[in-house]
Amino acid sequence: MQTVTDSAGWAELMAAPALRLDAPPPSASTYLSGVRVDSSGYFRAAISGLEALREGPDGLSDSDISDSLALMGPEGPVELGMKGDSVWAKLPGFSADESGPWLLRHPSGTDTLVFRGVEANTPPVPVEPAERFADRAGHFSLRFAPRPVRLDTAMCSGTVVMEGDTAALSPALFRLVENRLDVGPFPPGASVSLMVEPGGIQGEEGLSTDTLEWRLSVRVPSDYGAIQLVLDSAAHASDGAVIWLLLNSSGAPTAHEVDAEGRFNQLLPGRYRVVMVQDENGDGRWSGARPAKGLHPEPVLRWASEVDVRAGWEVEIAPEFHPRP
Template sequence: MKLKQWFRHMLLFRYRGLVQLGLFLTLIIGFWGCASTGMPTGGPKDEEPPYMVKSIPAANSLSFLGDEIRIEFNEIIQVSDIFQKLMVSPPVNKQPAVTTRGKTMIVKFQEDLQPNATYTLDFADAIKDNNEGNVLENFAFSFSTGDYIDSMAISGHLLDASDLSPVANALVMVYSNHADSAFRTLVPLRVTRTNAEGYFSIKNLAPIGYKLYALEDANRNYKYDQPGERIAWYDEIITPYYGFHERIDSVGSDSAVVVQVPAFLPDSLRLFMFQEDNVAPYLTDYKRPARNKADLYFSRPMDVKAEVKVVGREDADLFILENSPRNDSITVWLRDSVLINSDSLLLHLRYQVLDSLKQPEWKNDTINAFFIDYGGSQREGRGRKKDDEQVELPSLRVDGIKPTFGILDRLTLTFPTPLDKADGNAIRLSQELDSTLVPVDIRLVKDSIYIRQYAVDFKREAGSAYVVEIDSAAFTDIYGVSNKPVRQRFTVSAADTYATLYIEVAQPDKSWVLEVLDRQENIVRTSKVPTNGKMGFRYLRPGDYLIRIVEDVNGNGKWDVGDFEKGIQPEKLYYYPEYINARANWDHFINFDPSTFDIYDFVARMRKSQSSRKK
């Protein structure tokens, strides 16, 4: 009996011990878990932008008579670049004052508002939360000073007409006045600003007809009144309306339905921005960098060459005029020693400008191209040449002969001053054949534009080496300075170092011109598209190329800007959607169908906004 009691006692003791041990371990584990938690994490990172909770007055309120708007958000906010980003429609003469107090933004108007008008405050991306900087995109607030509020909207994209890149931070505006003069003289009815993708949305419109314009407003007056301002406009009257887009939704693995999605329309408008070629012609600057020359600069290329005379002198051969290739500057090369040695040079200019009716008329200017000698006279002592030292006579420099020429490059000789004599018989060209120099026939041709350039034309062979020899005094400039003898070897690149593009354009139009552009989008080749659409471009240097078609309406062989007064839009562009990687010694065949050109896809993949590209 005692043995059984002892056995029960031992079992009970062990059971209580196990229970106590379990409780002890539980306490230890709980304490360790609490001790290891550390500082609280605060939850996941805030990645949501702030949103409006309430406002005074309420959004879309009617009969607003106050001068202050209070908008409360769900968290503390801050605003950035509000003066540049906040757009008020209709435009106000004085920008509202905007302040923030914690979660509240206060907009204080600085002038009386128009009666019976729907106002929109477009904040773009100026608002963000205080902690993480999450931006509230395209936030707008509307109210009316009358008894109704307009609720229609239109939207679209603004692109650069010359390369289809998005145009950021430009004004897009509507007028209920349909006269073209409204764009120049009136403040728009509603205005917004494009974002980094060139996207715009104009809200709170009535269901009436509007004219749509875009403007880079240099003087911030909402009017197209500066010749340097870039513009765009939509040709047709736009009437906003509420409609639907059709979208295909799948309802199973093998079926789909067409769903109608409500939308404010039109919502895919496209505007193409450009700067008109309307800068008034005038003399912008003049310099006399050397005694024997004066440079005159004009604001734009001149349609008719300017006339230049020396005041008080009617002698012939006083100077030679050199016009720049674009005809926007003139160099006056003096030949008369009296004029060269005179510090003062009075010139009379006569050039064409446009009057108030844009009709050509002649303008007269008189300038004094004064020469200032900053070098000073030769000093005695140090730096002075000794009497027995031989003075080196000046010689005429011959530039343009480089070690390697492309197959299509011309051998062009360039001189620092205009020539009085050029002797083509004093130039010899030889081809290296099996270590032997074989003479090659040449022809010396004076350039029709660059008066100081002469081309040496010859029948070249790809991959060959040549030697050019120029006798002394082959060239003499108008000051009697001649060249020294020249002898230089050069090579012409081999044909297998080039690529060839064969392009077939589908359904070509008679106005189309095709351009081949390099990575920097410089035009390297251009040609009118033939009726069969088949074209070939040989001897292209290896690299990446874009090809595009210009709808050359005026037939001058290049892309042109528009003309607002004449209602002419900039010429249309169609791009091949990808870069073409042209490899050496390869023939590349390209099928280009401009009718399938998807401008939105091209812009999204191949273009960045102009504001991004400037960074």
């Protein structure tokens, strides 16, 4: 990371090119796309290029990226939301005739927001595809925009089917978590139907107008696999802490963490990679070369490059490298 001051006077942290284990590092570059605003001042856009910053053992976390973003308006900083590559905000004092300037800082620079048109204000609507399966915690979650401010649970309903028996869902399972509708938890193996009637979700400028319905299934433990690391503690002893990273087939880090027994649990079938980082300075992440301190990059070791996980199976893997005697 390095500090750079641009022509707009922003002092910002710029990311070094992301390290990949199997390819030359890409050049990190981000830019805005899909910039839109409605008559209420609700702004949203996408920041392209963030995936390159997230890749590899030294990839930036969502928290790192969020800290590098900022939105400045005529009256000062504006709260900015982020999920994936999407950003959004309510622009205070926005006017279609005259407002701004609005400056958005992102990892590669600072852009002035230019709105080529003002859309009609809309009530909260889903802005991502609904998943066909509940998440690992047995919940259904879906992002809405503009940001909902209230959920009328009296207009929410659903059913759970388990082994041929049907039961009604409690409205208390429906809740708003920031800009997401969250429902659950559901029991493993259940088939779930959810419905929110018109007017059930309220935004700052109006109520939802459509009947919203979803159907999903809940996985059972046998739908998942696991990876067990076979570690010879004497041969692979390290003076510092060790960080284990589980990467997907494209090399992007997953959210899975290794447990105390060296196991990655609740893995969907597919191909994975395992990487070990020797965290010599104990900061909880990979650190590159620090010439001013005479320090080399922290060692990154490919533990296993291709691990095929099957449902209901646990795969034991030994390292592909051998430490020096």
